[in-house]
Amino acid sequence: MKGSLAIIWAIGRKDLLLEIRNKEVVVSVAGFALLVLVIFTFAIDLNQGNAKLVGPGVLWAGIAFAGVTGLNRAFALEVENSTLEALMLAPISRDLIYLGKALGNFLFIAVAQIIVIPLFAVLFNLIVFRWEMLAIALLTTLGFSAVGTLFAAMSVRVRAREVMLPLLFLPVVTPLLMAAVESTSHMVNGRSWSDMAQWLQLAVAFDVAFIVVSAFIFQHILED
Amino acid sequence: MVSQATQLAVKAEVVVKNFGATSVLHDLNLELPIGEITVLMGTNGAGKSTLLRILATLTQVDSGTVSIFGADIATNGPAVRALTGSVLHSPMLYADMSVRENLMFFADMYRLENVDDLIAQTTVMVGIEPRIDDRVRTLSHGFQKRVALARALMHDPQLLLLDEPESGLDSQSVDRLDRILDEYRSSGRTVVMTTHIVEHALELADRAVVLFDGRVGFNSENPQRDREAIQEIYSANRISISSLESQPQ
Incomplete structure (x- = not known):
């Protein structure tokens, strides 16, 4: 167990090191999400009622669409230099490669959210610095990473991968997006944990199911 | 599980591999003893690289079985990979990390x-220690190939798989590689490599296997003795399997 965690962390840390040097994924995810937020602030009359009504949907749709661009890039880097094959040559179970890559993607999307969510609060004039927001963001990011890592690996060898990934990813994460939007909506309207409990439970169930299933499927999609 | 007691490093039985409608290996049978340098030869598309990728557990067979040191690679992937080191076509390195970081x-x-x-030893062995803190992106292809070799040697594998290892290397580096392979053989370990440089291969090899049309066309336990036959077979695409099978095994 300890050895497996060390492998997962080594892969995640390696992705983080490369991202610190290249700044490709976080910049593209945060940049794309911010563009979506800014466009909507101009497109909608953002009085207090409207902001609470549409804000959560705009935030999570923006992060989901932006996440796709980052997920595409994170796996493309492994394929361009065939380093994914180098990982596959290591004497480790291939589900650890999945979990390591998912950890890297989780960190990228989380860092992008650290930039995006405060700006969302400013643009939409909503109070989001609450523990509820942290829980929603962590659960949603975990689910995005779990599903996105699997589908990015599936689509990375396809010629039209930029099109393929959103077509696979977005329909599958719809329940998670619903949970994130509804929970955030409850939060900005000042409701309690118990009001959003069912949505958070949905997010937890989604995350657990997709991490387990994706880790199992991943090893089969890697091989020729 | 992996058994060092077997005398065979590699055993492939009735291996079939297709990519879509293209048949790459069909009914390939091959046994390679421990402690030998085996050179796989064959024209483009003969199936050499595919066979190496199967041995490296990167590609699955469609049917048939492959075992390494007695362990079926389909069910013992991590254990088999712990015993093998591979340098395939691409160096497979992170370009924005240094040699040391990789x-x-x-x-x-x-x-x-x-x-x-370990890093100090292997980088000296392959001659890359002066550039150990340089990013891989700044290295020539030959240097990158040497880094890939260092990575493959670092865990002291019992079976070394090399796909055209001399490509991109200067003559000094090829000599260094030959010395490493000689050391490998003398310590009882096994090397399986592909090459297009027939003369060089025959000097180095204990065994030469010529693949033809996805099968073993010729398997020589004495490449020096069979030099002429191997060269003739290797250069003649037109020779049919049936005539190859009449050659000494």
Whole structure:
């Protein structure tokens, strides 16, 4: 167990090191999400009622669409230099490669959210610095990473991968997006944990199911 | 599980591999003893690289079985990979990490200990120590190939798989590679490599296997003795399997 965690962390840390040097994924995810937020602030009359009504949907749709661009890039880097094959040559179970890559993607999307969510609060004039927001963001990011890592690996060898990934990813994460939007909506309207409990439970169930299933499927999609 | 008691490093039985409608290997049978350098030869598309990728557990067979040191690779992937080191066509390195960072990362993947000492030893062995802190992106293809070799050697594998290892290397580096392979053989370990440089291969090899049309067309236990036959077979695409099968095994 300890050895497996060390492998997962080594892969995640390696992705983080490369991202610190290249700044490709976080910049593209945060940049794309911010563009979506800014466009909507101009497109909608953002009085207090409207902001609470549409804000959560705009935030999570923006992060989901932006996440796709980052997920595409994170796996493309492994394929361009065939380093994914180098990982596959290591004497480790291939589900650890999945979990390591998912950890890297989780960190990228989380860092992008650290930039995006405060700006969302400013643009939409909503109070989001609450523990509820942290829980929603962590659960949603975990689910995005779990599903996105699997589908990015599936689509990375396809010629039209930029099109393929959103077509696979977005329909599958719809329940998670619903949970994130509804929970955030409850939060900005000042409701309690118990009001959003069912949505958070949905997010937890989604995350657990997709991490387990994706880790199992991943090893089969890697091989020729 | 993996058994060192077997006398065979590699055993492939009735292996079939297709890519879509293209048949790459069909009914391939091959046995390679421990402690030999085997050179796989064959024209483009003969199936050499595919066979190496199967042995490296990167590609699955459609049917048939392959075992390495007695362990079926389909069911013992991690154990088999712990015994093999591979240098395939691409160097497979992270371009924006230094040589040292790449080797340290892969040392983690192989769960190695005393990593600093291992890196120092292998980088000296392959002659890359002066550029150990340079980013891989700044290295020539030949240097990158040497880094890939260092990565493959770092965990002291019992079976070394090399796909055209001399490509991109200067003559000095090829000599260095030959010395490493000689050391490998003398310590009882096994090397399987592909090459297009027939003369060089025949000087180095204990065994030469010529693949033809996805099968073993010729398997020589004495490449020096069979030099002429191998060269003739290798250069003649037109020779049919039936005539190859009449050659001495």
